[in-house]
Amino acid sequence: MRRIVENYAELPRFVRKPLWRFWHSWIISREKRDVVMTCMNYGYAGMENEKTIELEPRDESERYGLQMYHQAASWVPLAGKEVLEVGSGRGGGASFLTRYMHPASYVGLDLSEPGIAFCNQHHQVPNLRFVKGDAEQLPFEDDSFDAVVNVESSRCYPHIMKFFSEVKRVLRPDGAFLLTDLRWGQDVPKLRNELRDSGFRIVAEQEIRENVIRALDTDDPRKRALIGERIPRMLISAFGEFAGVQGSGRYSSFASGAMEYWSFHIVHAD
Numbered sequence: 158m159r160r161i162v163e164n165y166a167e168l169p170r171f172v173r174k175p176l177w178r179f180w181h182s183w184i185i186s187r188e189k190r191d192v193v194m195t196c197m198n199y200g201y202a203g204m205e206n207e208k209t210i211e212l213e214p215r216d217e218s219e220r221y222g223l224q225m226y227h228q229a230a231s232w233v234p235l236a237g238k239e240v241l242e243v244g245s246g247r248g249g250g251a252s253f254l255t256r257y258m259h260p261a262s263y264v265g266l267d268l269s270e271p272g273i274a275f276c277n278q279h280h281q282v283p284n285l286r287f288v289k290g291d292a293e294q295l296p297f298e299d300d301s302f303d304a305v306v307n308v309e310s311s312r313c314y315p316h317i318m319k320f321f322s323e324v325k326r327v328l329r330p331d332g333a334f335l336l337t338d339l340r341w342g343q344d345v346p347k348l349r350n351e352l353r354d355s356g357f358r359i360v361a362e363q364e365i366r367e368n369v370i371r372a373l374d375t376d377d378p379r380k381r382a383l384i385g386e387r388i389p390r391m392l393i394s395a396f397g398e399f400a401g402v403q404g405s406g407r408y409s410s411f412a413s414g415a416m417e418y419w420s421f422h423i424v425h426a427d
């Protein structure tokens with residue numbers, strides 16, 4: 158089980174989407190009492206000061222996951238913009254960006270019907286809504302958005318070129334594609350080529366692996382406590398892998414430098 162989680166993005170393409178749908182439903186089924194996880198990324202911490210943004214008290218427990226969103230979105234102002242997020246997960250980042258960055262509208266899209274129902278019920282924020290959909294076939298008209306946000310999700314997609322082509326289609330000509338994700342170091346040049354071949358130009362990029370490691374270190378006790386409290390013993394190791402706790406394969410791949418974490422500001426090339 159742990160190996161499956163660790164090598165998720167290398168699994169055969171046809172199992173990836175069903176696995177994510179199962180994952181969302183399983184998490185919802187475990188959530189009998191309170192909601193403790195609305196972010197599902199590895200997190201971001203500043204190198205000088207771990208805290209890169211002032212947060213409302215209610216957001217503090219998910220600081221590092223939210224700081225990942227802050228980092229991803231900080232390339233361009235989102236105020237007054239129409240924003241799409243692809244792979245919005247459990248919606249914590251979408252709610253955060255809508256409340257703090259004040260876009261005119263924010264749509265979060267993800268694969269799972271129950272996951273979307275959860276998000277629409279849990280995150281009741283003006284100008285924010287969630288829709289079910291597939292990154293490779295976006296249910297929107299051409300030129301619909303000023304910005305497309307994508308955080309730690311693209312690596313899961315079976316056909317990344319379909320996703321890029323869909324982003325190109327729904328993003329307005331002067332729009333921004335804000336892509337943040339992990340990749341094995343040797344795959345990063347391929348990612349840049351895929352973006353170029355899809356008609357995009359990278360305006361700015363930053364490798365944030367050290368910030369991710371710092372977040373993983375700082376948040377480790379909280380994650381372990383949550384996993385220990387809520388997860389059946391036989392699944393603890395798999396959840397530790399998913400969360401990237403110290404000693405997990407994912408943590409080691411970041412620590413060794415084999416796995417990198419990149420944040421890109423991308424625009425239409427033409």
Ligand SMILES: C[S@@+](CC[C@H](N)C(=O)[O-])C[C@H]1O[C@@H](n2cnc3c(N)ncnc32)[C@H](O)[C@@H]1O
Nearest residue numbers: 177196197198244245246268291292308310313
């Ligand atoms: C690691 S989680 C990150 C979620 C969220 N971005 C965050 O940082 O909290 C990856 C998300 O991508 C979604 N996902 C995977 N494949 C997808 C696809 N083909 N279309 C849309 N969403 C997808 C998963 O359902 C999951 O919610």
